[in-house]
């Protein structure tokens with residue numbers, strides 16, 4: 469699988485945020501998007517995930533398949549918000565996402581174990597600490613398979629141990645043929661990554 473972005477441009481509030489942005493990432497690849505606040509990192513991830521329209525350019529998935537007909541269909545998106553309901557239990561939240569997204573990959577229990585939250589599935593999501601909430605949001609990536617992980621500041625709120633554990637999960641995803649595109653201000657502890665800096669245009673990267 470390969471995702472290829474050609475000459476992308478996007479607007480927010482009527483302003484062009486970036487233009488002439490091109491990159492390509494293949495199976496096992498990781499693209500780290502860095503740059504100052506407001507340079508358009510989140511905007512780029514949202515555009516890749518089909519959550520915002522592009523103003524120019526195109527993003528292609530090769531090969532497109534019946535399972536993954538579009539780039540957006542192949543993505544898990546972890547944004548600044550965790551996308552989980554306070555009043556539901558941790559387990560109910562993850563079951564919702566598993567049912568919504570399709571076929572089970574990891575069981576809810578195994579996914580919680582992998583983020584160090586085994587046994588906490590019965591708790592209301594709203595009582596968890598900030599870092600624990602982020603870890604449940606990461607578990608969301610594990611309960612169903614999507615080849616492309618779009619991660620926006622994924623380690624926000626994580627302690628050092630959780631960061632290391634998450635780096636292992638990202639490496640396992642890459643080893644399974646997955647792709648990671650992450651916006652971050654911090655190194656994520658991953659080997660063999662391509663980085664580009666938003667705000668320095670034109671931007672071209674091939675991973």
Ligand SMILES: Nc1ncnc2c1ncn2[C@@H]1O[C@H](COP(=O)(O)OP(=O)(O)OP(=O)(O)O)[C@@H](O)[C@H]1O
Nearest residue numbers: 480481485503504505506507508509510511512651
């Ligand atoms: N809904 C919106 N309406 C108008 N402008 C917006 C909207 N959302 C974002 N913007 C603007 O778009 C620009 C890019 O924002 P974006 O969130 O993509 O930046 P970022 O690089 O991810 O920043 P940060 O490092 O702070 O997370 C900013 O100037 C922001 O103010």
